[in-house]
Amino acid sequence: MELTGEYRIAAPRQQVWEALNDAEVLQACIPGCQELEKTSDTEMLAKVTLKIGPVKATFGGEVELVNIDAPKSYTIQGEGKGGIAGFAKGSADVVLAEDGDDTILTYNASAEVGGKLAQLGNRLIQSTARKLAAAFFDNFHERLNQSTPEDA
Amino acid sequence: MTTGIGNPVKRKEDRRFTTGRGRYTDDVRNDNQAYAAFVRSPHAHARVKSIDTKAALAMEGVIDVLNGKQLTGDGIGNLICGWAISSKDGSPMNMGAWSALATEKVRYVGDAVAVVIAETQALARIAAEAVEVDYETLPVAASLTAAMAKGAPQIHDNAPGNLIYDWGLGDEAAADAGLKAAKHVTTLDLTNNRLSPNPMEPRSAVASYDAAEEHYTLYTTSQNPHVARLVLSAFYNVAPEHKLRVIAPDVGGGFGSKIYIYPEEITCLWASMKTNRSVKWTSDRSEAFLTDMHGRDHVTTAQMGFDENGKITGFKVDTIANLGAYMSLFSSSVPTYLYAPLMSGQYDIQNIYCNVRAVYTNTVPVDAYRGAGRPEAAYLVERMMETAARELNMDPAELRRRNFVQSFPHQTPVLMAYDAGDFPKLLDMAQKSADVAGFPARKAEAAKRGKLRGLGYSTFIEACGLAPSKAAGSLGAGVGLWESAEVRVNPVGSIEVLTGSHSHGQGHETTFAQIVAERFDIPVENVSIVHGDTDKVQFGMGTYGSRSAPVGMSAVVKAMDKVEAKVKKIAAHALEASEDDLVIEGGAVKVKGTDKQMLWHEVGLAAYTAHNLPDGMEPGLKETAFFDPVNFSFPSGAFICEVEVDPDTGVTEIVQFVAADDFGTIINPMIVEGQVHGGVAQGIGQAMMEQVVYDDNGQLLTGSYMDYTMPRAADLPFYKVSHQVTPSPNNPLGVKGCGEAGAIGAPPAVINAITDAIGNNHLNMPATAHAVWQAIRAGKSAMAAE
DSSP states (O other): OEEEEEEEESSOHHHHHHHHTOHHHHHHHSTTEEEEEESSSSEEEEEEEEEETTEEEEEEEEEEEEEEETTTEEEEEEEEEOGGGOEEEEEEEEEEEEETTEEEEEEEEEEEEETHHHHHHHHHHHHHHHHHHHHHHHHHHHHHHHHOGGGO | OOSSTTOOOOOTTHHHHHTTOOOBGGGOOOTTEEEEEEEEOSSSSEEEEEEEOHHHHHSTTEEEEEEHHHHHHTTOOOOOOSBOOBOTTSOBOOOOOOOSSOSSEEOSTTOEEEEEEESSHHHHHHHHHHOEEEEEEOOOOOSHHHHHSTTOOOSSTTSGGGEEEEEEEEOHHHHHHHHHTOSEEEEEEEEEEEEOOOOSSOOEEEEEEETTTTEEEEEEOOSOHHHHHHHHHHTTOSSOGGGEEEEOOBOOOOTTTTTSOOHHHHHHHHHHHHHTSEEEEEOOHHHHHHHSOBEEEEEEEEEEEEOTTSOEEEEEEEEEEEEESSOOTTGGGTTTTTTGGGTTTTBOOSOEEEEEEEEEOSSOOBOOOTTTTHHHHHHHHHHHHHHHHHHTTOOHHHHHHHHBOOSSSEEOSSSOEEOOOOHHHHHHHHHHHTTGGGHHHHHHHHHHTTOEEEEEEEEEEOOBSOOOHHHHHHTTBSSOOOEEEEEEEOTTSOEEEEESOOOSSSOHHHHHHHHHHHHHTOOGGGEEEEOSBTTTSSOOOOSOTTOIIIIIIHHHHHHHHHHHHHHHHHHHHHHTOOGGGEEEETTEEEETTSSOEEEHHHHHHHHHHOSSOOTTOOSOOEEEEEEOOSSOBOOEEEEEEEEEEOTTTOOEEEEEEEEEEEOBSOSOHHHHHHHHHHHHHHHHHHHHTOOOOBOTTOOBSOOSTTTSOOOOGGGSOOEEEEEOOOOOTTSTTOBOOOSSHHHHHHHHHHHHHHHHHHTOSOOOSSOOHHHHHHHHHHHHHHHHHO
16 A cells, blocks of 8 residues: 655744654554654664544554665655454655745555554545545644744 | 145245254253464464463463364374375375364464363463464465465475375377367356355364363364264364264254364363363454355366267366365365266266365465366356357357257266266256247347346256265265164154264254154154254265265164064964054054954054064064165256346346256155255356455465355345156155255356356356456457457
8 A cells, every 4th residue: 555645834944843853752653553662773672553434453563764864865664464354564765845934745555454443444544544644744733833833 | 745746835844943943062061161262373374483381371260272283292183185086197185284283383274273271261362372373474365376486485395396196087088089170169267266165153172181081072063973972082082982072963054064073172182181171262254264164266278079969079177276275174075076077967978077276375274165176167168158159150059959968878988977867858857938939029128228137057967965985085075985774663662763863954853853753654743853963873884976866875774674574473463363464653553454454653663562473583673784885867958047137236136046957756845945045046156256265375365255155135136946757766655865956066057157148158157246347348359349
């Protein structure tokens, strides 16, 4: 499954980049994220609860940042196991471009699911993934605005 | 007598089924009941690196968590395929190892790696989720194309290129010469879509180990409990046969999927010994989609040649069969000996060659499903005939008539010797019933409403009554395919028939009683049929391949012959008459032309009191017989389907469906009609709705009824069912078997009707509205290009 999107964020690129590398920010923004713990500069352990169609599960897994070209782009990739619900793995190429004072974030994501998730939820995965991505960037946007009160 | 052969006796078993009193495996509850839940792979192909059971074992109420290394360590054998097929070069089939719980590798999504035994079913499932399995994923070959590609992932080390066998039947040179000599050659590429069996009752097993007796009891959803005991004992080393009782109580449908011995039964038996608890497992519907053996899944290219008179000159078939990740119990025989020998159809074809390659993929195993091989053959042959007729500008019925076998027995070039039939007359009956003469007017009327109306035929043959043991053995079968029966006349005259056939929807408790009622002229209520328990019934090969009537009932008839002989001896002695003067009628043994008689129950009582038996006669009145058929039986059918297609949407409605069948003697016409209805419904399901889909990663996308479409009442027409009777000469009742005909004959009739309506022969099953719509568009653009 492929997913692409573009967001305009009212914050300078460096600030967006830092937020994208901040485990605390990511945890607050990822829908259903219960834990996100940095194990190195580029690796994190995550626990995320998701509901896709009739399947609700908590996924535990590792998230890694690769292809880092600060502050312009990275690839975030991860794999989560949801027990009997199956597994999900995916990656997203994230690119940040400056546009005046704003930053244009584009992403190109691919995901793969298996087990019960695929068996029962496959029709709903695309729409759910789109919704989750939208929720993440809405949260992210809001969070950045909060942390830059001088812009308000 | 109104309950004997040929009467529509109401099913004796339906009272309990329709009032919720059926007793199924999941209804069994033992005192020390524990429950099993399987830990299944979410990956289609992966190495099992480690299994961490700590968290699961720590849960309160979890009794044990067991894995494949323990299972094989205890000497439990691998699952096997019981029919040995050799490749053309003489090499044996490449059977890969299959442990009930995977040890090194998982090969399909749903492959079990461990089992949790817990106090409740819910707890077992929760604990199964807590078992951490570390997988190293491997590249996946989920389709035939992927599995046969160069450099494809190797699923079993001993099957290079994932090829299980490359087998052939017939004379290739003769078929080539026949095609070369032909005036016209019809070529078709077809797929036979993969199906999920979906019996109403999911699979279940309750295994108990009695440590005092070192004895196991297994309740299981099986079509053949004795075969299950034999295989569990002889190949899987679970227990010796005399220490294992297998009971298949009421079973809610099988369609083939409950013939096989699955990993779950083996694991439950072994786990009951390991934990000293009775262990129950019942599949839920999701598990059934993932783990019940699938059916069909062929890709075929075929050529059929015709001379200037429309006579077939040669037929050449090249089929690739997907057997999934492992070789299930009878999987190898389905695309070979249950398929290629049917390539002659109802036609006199002298030159036939059929090549079949069987291939492993990372999907659930594929085995027999209602019809098993014969639907695939009928679909191919009947689509070839219809397509050829269109290419030759001939009436498809006329092309068939020119090629029909006219006299019997008829030896085909592909092993089979057809027993009896009258194909032209059967087609006459179907055409009359379908009012084929009125079709052009109906088509014109439909056109006024903007609908495309089409008519399609299927005149098919099947081989039922599996099977002559010697012939089956010479073709690689690991078992004999006879059947056994015991007929017990009790001292009060009531009769118990113990049969190795198993009823899981077929109505044996009624039809088997009818043949006894007919023979001894007593009410069916006085006859009970005992089946499904290895401790009660001497032995049996079970029910599949429409064999219960031709083989199972024949054994009962043989046993009744012996009973009758003894009854006559007892009565002749008591009545001081000659055996030759005795007749059994009206509930008594009578001396012809006199008023001397012994009532039926008096004979029974005499046999057991033994006060007045002929000198030297053993007391008692029960006889056993084994019947081994001398040939298959060959039911034939002529189906005609009429459809209306909406050209704008592709939505197709079956507006008429005619099924004219020749099942030989009919025991109970109501039950036979029910079998035809059910079979045709499944055939229409395959033709228009059902399709198992795996994605490229081997994930099952049709894992629920949201995505796997079963036919419903509103999708199906009212059927016009009729019968012709040409008795089979190869069994005492002249029966041929009726359980699979509908599923075998219906798919080609439906697709031939739709392709007729839309004017494009290239349409694969399932013909969903989308597929039909695309075929209409493709047909139009092909015409535009010409």
